[in-house]
Amino acid sequence: MALDVDQRLERARRPGFGIGLLKGMRVLLKHLFKRNSVIQYPDVKQDLSPRTRGVIALKEENCTVCMLCARECPDWCIYIDSHKETLPPKREGGRPRKRNVLDRFAIDYALCMYCGICVEVCPYDALFWSREFEYAEYDIRQLTHEKEKLSDWMATVLPPTELEEGADIPGQPSKAAPAAAAATQTATPTAAATAATPASVTSSATEARPGQAQTAPREGTAATEAARPAASAPDAATTPAPETAKPAPGLAEEVKDQQMDSTAEARAEPEVKRDAGGAVEAEGSQAEVEDKAEAETPSTPESTAVTQTPPPAAAAPSRPAPRIEDLEQPEDAYARVLDEQSKAGSSPQVAEARAKVARVKAERAMTQARAAAPQEVAPTPEPSGAPGAAEPEPEQGPVAPTPEEKPDSSAPQAEASSPGEDPEAVFERVLEEERAKGSSDAVATARAKAARMRAGRGAGSAGPQEQEGTKGPND
Amino acid sequence: MIEITLTDWQILLVKLLIILIVVPVGALVGGYVLHKEMAHMQHRLGPMYAGGWHGWAQTLADGIKFAYKEDIIPASADKRVFSLAPAVIFVPVLLLYLVIPIDQNLIVEDLDVGLFFLLAIGSVGSIGVLMAGWSSANKYALIGALRSAGQLIAYELPIVLSAAAIAMLAGTLSLVGIVEAQDWPYIVWPPGIGLALFLLFLAGAMAEMALPPFDMPVAESELITGPFTEYTGMRFIFGFFFAETAHMIAFAAIGTTLFLGGYKPIVPWEPLEVIPGVLWFFVKTSFMVFLLLWVRFSFPRLREDQLQKFAWKALIPLSLVLILATGAWILYGP
Amino acid sequence: MADTYLQVIFWAFFALMAIAGIRVVTTRNVIHAALYLVATLLGAASMYVLLYAEFVAWVQVLVYVGAVVVLMLFGLMLTRAPIGSANFDNNQRLVGAVCAGLLFAVTSFIMVGAFEGQEIDFTGTEGTKVQSIGEAIFSIYVLPFEIVSVLLLAALVGAVVISRRDEGRVDS
Ligand code: SF4
Ligand code: SF4
Numbered sequence: 017m018a019l020d021v022d023q024r025l026e027r028a029r030r031p032g033f034g035i036g037l038l039k040g041m042r043v044l045l046k047h048l049f050k051r052n053s054v055i056q057y058p059d060v061k062q063d064l065s066p067r068t069r070g071v072i073a074l075k076e077e078n079c080t081v082c083m084l085c086a087r088e089c090p091d092w093c094i095y096i097d098s099h100k101e102t103l104p105p106k107r108e109g110g111r112p113r114k115r116n117v118l119d120r121f122a123i124d125y126a127l128c129m130y131c132g133i134c135v136e137v138c139p140y141d142a143l144f145w146s147r148e149f150e151y152a153e154y155d156i157r158q159l160t161h162e163k164e165k166l167s168d169w170m171a172t173v174l175p176p177t178e179l180e181e182g183a184d185i186p187g188q189p190s191k192a193a194p195a196a197a198a199a200t201q202t203a204t205p206t207a208a209a210t211a212a213t214p215a216s217v218t219s220s221a222t223e224a225r226p227g228q229a230q231t232a233p234r235e236g237t238a239a240t241e242a243a244r245p246a247a248s249a250p251d252a253a254t255t256p257a258p259e260t261a262k263p264a265p266g267l268a269e270e271v272k273d274q275q276m277d278s279t280a281e282a283r284a285e286p287e288v289k290r291d292a293g294g295a296v297e298a299e300g301s302q303a304e305v306e307d308k309a310e311a312e313t314p315s316t317p318e319s320t321a322v323t324q325t326p327p328p329a330a331a332a333p334s335r336p337a338p339r340i341e342d343l344e345q346p347e348d349a350y351a352r353v354l355d356e357q358s359k360a361g362s363s364p365q366v367a368e369a370r371a372k373v374a375r376v377k378a379e380r381a382m383t384q385a386r387a388a389a390p391q392e393v394a395p396t397p398e399p400s401g402a403p404g405a406a407e408p409e410p411e412q413g414p415v416a417p418t419p420e421e422k423p424d425s426s427a428p429q430a431e432a433s434s435p436g437e438d439p440e441a442v443f444e445r446v447l448e449e450e451r452a453k454g455s456s457d458a459v460a461t462a463r464a465k466a467a468r469m470r471a472g473r474g475a476g477s478a479g480p481q482e483q484e485g486t487k488g489p490n491d
Numbered sequence: 492m493i494e495i496t497l498t499d500w501q502i503l504l505v506k507l508l509i510i511l512i513v514v515p516v517g518a519l520v521g522g523y524v525l526h527k528e529m530a531h532m533q534h535r536l537g538p539m540y541a542g543g544w545h546g547w548a549q550t551l552a553d554g555i556k557f558a559y560k561e562d563i564i565p566a567s568a569d570k571r572v573f574s575l576a577p578a579v580i581f582v583p584v585l586l587l588y589l590v591i592p593i594d595q596n597l598i599v600e601d602l603d604v605g606l607f608f609l610l611a612i613g614s615v616g617s618i619g620v621l622m623a624g625w626s627s628a629n630k631y632a633l634i635g636a637l638r639s640a641g642q643l644i645a646y647e648l649p650i651v652l653s654a655a656a657i658a659m660l661a662g663t664l665s666l667v668g669i670v671e672a673q674d675w676p677y678i679v680w681p682p683g684i685g686l687a688l689f690l691l692f693l694a695g696a697m698a699e700m701a702l703p704p705f706d707m708p709v710a711e712s713e714l715i716t717g718p719f720t721e722y723t724g725m726r727f728i729f730g731f732f733f734a735e736t737a738h739m740i741a742f743a744a745i746g747t748t749l750f751l752g753g754y755k756p757i758v759p760w761e762p763l764e765v766i767p768g769v770l771w772f773f774v775k776t777s778f779m780v781f782l783l784l785w786v787r788f789s790f791p792r793l794r795e796d797q798l799q800k801f802a803w804k805a806l807i808p809l810s811l812v813l814i815l816a817t818g819a820w821i822l823y824g825p
Numbered sequence: 826m827a828d829t830y831l832q833v834i835f836w837a838f839f840a841l842m843a844i845a846g847i848r849v850v851t852t853r854n855v856i857h858a859a860l861y862l863v864a865t866l867l868g869a870a871s872m873y874v875l876l877y878a879e880f881v882a883w884v885q886v887l888v889y890v891g892a893v894v895v896l897m898l899f900g901l902m903l904t905r906a907p908i909g910s911a912n913f914d915n916n917q918r919l920v921g922a923v924c925a926g927l928l929f930a931v932t933s934f935i936m937v938g939a940f941e942g943q944e945i946d947f948t949g950t951e952g953t954k955v956q957s958i959g960e961a962i963f964s965i966y967v968l969p970f971e972i973v974s975v976l977l978l979a980a981l982v983g984a985v986v987i988s989r990r991d992e993g994r995v996d997s
Contacts, residue, residue, distance in 0.1 A: 037789070037790065040789045040790065041785060041786070041789045044532040044533075044785065044788055044789050045532075045785070047531065047532050047533070047534050048528070048531050048532050050534065052531065052534065052535070052536055053534075054534075054535055054536045056536070056539060569854075569856075569857075572856075572857070572860065602879065603879055603880075603954065603955065604879050604880045604883055604955055607880065607883045607884070607887070607955075608879075608883050610883075610887055611883040611884070611886035611887035611890075611891060612886065613891075614886075614887055614890070614891025614892065614895070615886065615890055615891060617891065617895050618860075618863055618890065618891075618894065618895060618898070621895065621898045621899070621902070622860065624902075625856055625898070625902055633902060636902065637899060637902055637903060640895050640896075640898065640899040640902075641899065643891075643895060644892065644895065644896065644899070647891065647892065651887075664880075664955055
């Protein structure tokens with residue numbers, strides 16, 4: 017090899033009598049007649065790769081003012097101001113809650129070196145890369161962009177790109193679930209498990225891996241995917257779709273392992289955690305859920321799998337299973353959780369608090385279940401999982417000391433192509449919507465493509481914030 | 492048909508007027524071609540906006556822009572010399588066009604010593620460059636001017652000698668006479684010598700015009716714009732851009748005349764004789780311009796010492812040898 | 826008629842040459858002096874043209890304007906010419922004036938003696954053809970031509986020797 021290099025050097029150093037010059041001229045001549053691939057920038061915009069590091073967008077309602085980003089920024093170019101606010105207790109007799117209110121969040125782009133550390137480090141998924149890059153100013157001082165502008169850019173953040181086939185997702189092994197969309201929307205399989213507490217969630221997540229390996233094919237067939245959403249109710253495992261809810265215990269057993277994976281997935285959805293109550297009611301629904309799932313994905317080759325998997329609801333993942341019988345009355349929930357907690361060795365106060373939470377959730381779940389029925393199929397047309405779609409709900413916001421207070425940010429996770437919707441149709445629809453909103457062509461197409469992708473793999477909800485959103489609170 | 496009778500003076504005036512119109516237009520078109528050819532050779536698009544269609548009006552817009560710019564004369568500059576220099580650079584370039592035969596009878600003045608006139612006038616411009624460089628009271632300008640002068644002295648010889656060889660072959664200094672004396676296949680005749688003379692002329696011409704790769708006088712990475720560093724507005728455009736492009740076209744035309752058979756058809760074939768000589772001349776000159784630009788875009792700038800070495804150690808001996816060879820060919824050739 | 830034009834042109838160029846010539850010696854700036862010299866030389870070239878000696882005229886331009894003056898300017902700028910408008914002068918004007926005056930007197934005396942009473946006829950001259958000049962140089966005047974060549978060669982060698990002096994010392 018070394019000899020080879022030497023020989024080549026030797027050859028290169030030999031006098032060429034101007035042949036090299038002629039070669040150079042030939043290259044230029046070739047280029048003169050080549051098709052020119054210049055993109056005429058201000059007129060035509062390049063479709064930048066989805067992971068382009070353009071600017072950093074801020075999802076204000078996700079920010080807990082934890083200051084991690086500001087501390088980690090190597091350039092110290094993030095400025096954060098906040099104050100504490102005391103909120104009235106959520107219900108009678110509660111404890112007044114404190115929460116940080118973000119007053120100022122600014123990034124000095126004149127200093128920023130686009131290292132991405134802030135995006136990486138934010139535990140609450142409040143910072144995202146946007147492909148936007150036209151933010152030049154006439155004065156260097158104006159390059160310090162305030163949170164208003166940073167939030168505006170949120171609209172330009174694309175959903176994360178699809179992972180490679182068979183790629184390992186640390187901590188969340190299973191695949192996205194398509195049919196899920198509906199479920200997630202209506203009765204988000206909250207971590208009902210209020211009681212389930214973070215601990216249980218994590219445990220299920222960790223177990224999930226092996227389970228998946230056994231039953232759920234990595235490739236995430238449509239079936240498994242379909243199962244996910246339903247299954248997604250983490251611990252509460254009780255599933256969503258309250259209106260349909262019926263337990264299917266037998267199935268539950270079969271799919272249990274798989275479910276466990278799903279739980280991990282479920283964690284990904286903040287909203288899932290929230291209305292926990294739904295879970296309680298959900299129990300009954302499994303059979304129907306199953307049917308539904310089947311009905312929706314009948315044509316897929318994996319339909320057999322579908323039959324097995326849907327029970328997600330049933331899923332009774334590890335812990336919650338025992339509690340899932342039928343609609344639990346709030347008071348029952350209270351009593352039960354209290355009981356469990358004291359058995360588990362929680363201090364009386366904690367046990368009581370958790371029990372209360374469980375009661376409240378159970379109540380809420382009931383109401384929601386009643387209300388939710390009609391909405392089920394109607395997908396909100398919001399832009400595909402663009403994080404921006406989330407609606408701020410400050411009071412439930414970022415401060416998430418107890419499970420029930422976990423962020424509910426993405427309530428109408430619109431992305432929701434309605435389950436089973438034809439990817440092409442999704443594409444068209446999103447494109448239409450984007451156009452209507454006045455997005456630039458490139459952005460509209462990109463989002464439409466993203467939506468199609470999601471629809472194609474059947475996932476309704478792959479918005480970035482859902483995927484990791486719960487990481488912080490739970491861990 | 493109306494007969495128009497003009498006296499010699501009137502004809503001369505009309506011809507001068509034509510030159511005064513054609514040369515600037517030619518320079519504008521040449522500038523546009525320069526932009527475009529360079530861009531596409533470098534896989535870019537070049538000007539695309541001015542004027543609408545592929546930025547055809549870019550050079551015109553540039554010219555207008557420069558016309559509106561303030562004419563700044565540095566405080567410590569030698570004002571008279573500074574103001575005069577662009578004219579001293581530009582006027583000789585215009586004068587070059589006086590003797591170039593565009594067609595057998597289409598020439599402002601077929602001087603008996605046309606070739607000599609070209610060489611003489613072509614060398615006057617360097618005085619202007621020296622004036623510009625010195626009067627600017629700027630060290631970069633001065634260095635640029637000195638480089639320019641050194642370069643001119645070194646490369647004048649190859650040009651003059653190769654032109655002399657052509658004159659020997661043609662037996663005349665009149666440009667029309669030289670064209671008439673040329674026969675197909677123009678530049679490759681006499682074998683070897685013709686082509687070598689052509690290359691010699693090309694190298695000398697590029698160096699004299701300070702085109703890359705011989706553009707050390709204006710080497711922008713070292714000297715900003717060399718002698719023109721302090722110039723602005725119209726003086727800049729006339730002394731630099733306009734003169735450069737007009738000079739380049741003039742040299743392309745001279746090369747066509749001396750080596751490519753001027754206004755004669757490319758191959759001596761009856762039907763081609765119908766096409767007017769002006770067209771042939773235009774085609775050949777365009778080819779020359781293309782060639783000059785092509786070379787210009789292909790090679791990186793030489794270093795000053797490399798340039799001088801190349802001239803004194805390669806080109807000048809080569810040109811002397813070629814003169815000898817030409818003489819031998821005339822005496823003993825067929 | 827044509828004669829009158831030529832007279833006018835002649836006197837115009839004469840005036841140019843005279844003024845430029847005087848400025849060459851009186852200006853305080855050595856670069857200006859060189860530039861005035863250019864004007865003088867161009868005037869001389871135009872005189873040659875008026876005398877139907879085209880070839881000599883263009884040789885004048887090529888050699889003197891294009892090469893000699895460029896070299897002079899080059900040398901001046903490379904060595905000690907002040908940049909910009911600053912002055913550069915020494916106090917030897919008197920000596921210079923005396924020398925120049927003597928030279929002028931002698932030349933005029935000889936010229937007047939040689940061409941007394943002759944008039945130049947501008948009309949009907951065909952002018953000097955390049956061919957005849959070439960023939961003259963390479964036949965009648967071939968000896969002076971060769972001698973001048975040798976002289977120039979000697980000057981060239983001398984210049985090289987002088988400029989390489991330092992290096993020679995190092996070698997020995
Ligand atoms: S990208 Fe890096 S430099 Fe820029 S704000 Fe974030 S951490 Fe700071
Ligand atoms: S939540 Fe994210 S964006 Fe907000 S302060 Fe913490 S690290 Fe920064």
